[in-house]
Amino acid sequence: MKVLVIASGGDTPGMNRVIFNLYKKFKDNLFACKRGFSGLIDGEIYPASVFEPKKYKNAAGVCIKSARCPRFITDEGFKKGLKNAKKFDAVVILGGNGSAKGAKRLAENGVKTIFAPATIDNDIEGSEYSLGFHTAVKACCDAVYNVMPSMNAFDRACVFQVMGRRCDKIAKNVANAVGADALVASEEELNFQKIAKILNKNFKQETSSIIILRENILPVEKFISNLKTMTKGVEIKPFIVGHLQRGTKPSKVDIKKANQISKSILKAIKSNQKFAFTYFEEGCCKIK
Numbered sequence: 001m002k003v004l005v006i007a008s009g010g011d012t013p014g015m016n017r018v019i020f021n022l023y024k025k026f027k028d029n030l031f032a033c034k035r036g037f038s039g040l041i042d043g044e045i046y047p048a049s050v051f052e053p054k055k056y057k058n059a060a061g062v063c064i065k066s067a068r069c070p071r072f073i074t075d076e077g078f079k080k081g082l083k084n085a086k087k088f089d090a091v092v093i094l095g096g097n098g099s100a101k102g103a104k105r106l107a108e109n110g111v112k113t114i115f116a117p118a119t120i121d122n123d124i125e126g127s128e129y130s131l132g133f134h135t136a137v138k139a140c141c142d143a144v145y146n147v148m149p150s151m152n153a154f155d156r157a158c159v160f161q162v163m164g165r166r167c168d169k170i171a172k173n174v175a176n177a178v179g180a181d182a183l184v185a186s187e188e189e190l191n192f193q194k195i196a197k198i199l200n201k202n203f204k205q206e207t208s209s210i211i212i213l214r215e216n217i218l219p220v221e222k223f224i225s226n227l228k229t230m231t232k233g234v235e236i237k238p239f240i241v242g243h244l245q246r247g248t249k250p251s252k253v254d255i256k257k258a259n260q261i262s263k264s265i266l267k268a269i270k271s272n273q274k275f276a277f278t279y280f281e282e283g284c285c286k287i288k
């Protein structure tokens with residue numbers, strides 16, 4: 001049995017562990033697309049061993065490399081990818097919502113396809129959890145814990161911009177965990193007057209302030225310059241957590257989730273389902 005694994009979209013901590021687990025099972029019969037669906041279209045397909053999955057099993061990132069691939073949405077790109085996918089008995093796709101759509105389309109066109117939820121944003125329709133979310137939240141919290149002592153020394157405020165594309169889950173979880181003074185996880189929460197009041201009060205009390213801002217709402221510099229017009233004497237610093245969230249070594253939770261996903265993937269490969277969607281519910285990884 002020849003199995004192909006593809007990582008698509010943003011890499012996420014834990015992807016490497018899934019690839020290693022599949023490699024342990026299929027050895028020379030596991031192949032990997034280099035750079036997601038782009039690799040599938042261009043025939044950049046190699047034995048997984050080439051990417052040294054054992055070496056990277058506990059590391060963040062993704063050893064087989066990922067890509068965002070608008071070409072796969074076009075009929076021409078899809079047809080080329082489909083031709084290569086058909087050379088395998090099963091194709092495993094690790095990624096987010098866009099990747100799930102690509103996976104489904106392959107299955108509808110005769111390829112046995114297994115999708116596994118893997119994006120730090122945790123925004124996959126039909127799955128309570130997605131691989132890497134715990135690590136991403138932890139990385140943000142660690143950034144706050146490591147930056148704030150220095151902010152405290154000057155009674156400064158710090159705006160931490162966190163990833164999450166259009167999804168508020170990372171921002172909300174981080175704010176809750178660190179006890180943020182203000183949270184802007186959506187456009188509706190952009191209330192400069194309210195935030196400025198908190199900053200002014202903290203400054204008067206000789207203390208610092210933590211503000212968590214989700215990306216893609218307002219550029220952090222603009223956010224700070226707006227706040228500055230309403231605060232007196234408060235120094236406000238930006239800190240973009242950004243790719244630290246994806247580059248951080250997977251947490252124990254995500255390693256456990258990666259192992260659970262791997263088991264579900266193996267089950268799905270054995271089953272006679274054409275399309276299997278692995279998803280999390282009540283802490284378990286299940287197959288639909």
Ligand code: F6P
Pocket residue numbers: 009010096119120121163164165215246
């Ligand atoms: O989808 C995962 C994610 O990390 C988002 O949170 C973020 O908006 C995006 O990817 C960033 O992508 P890139 O690394 O391609 O800039």
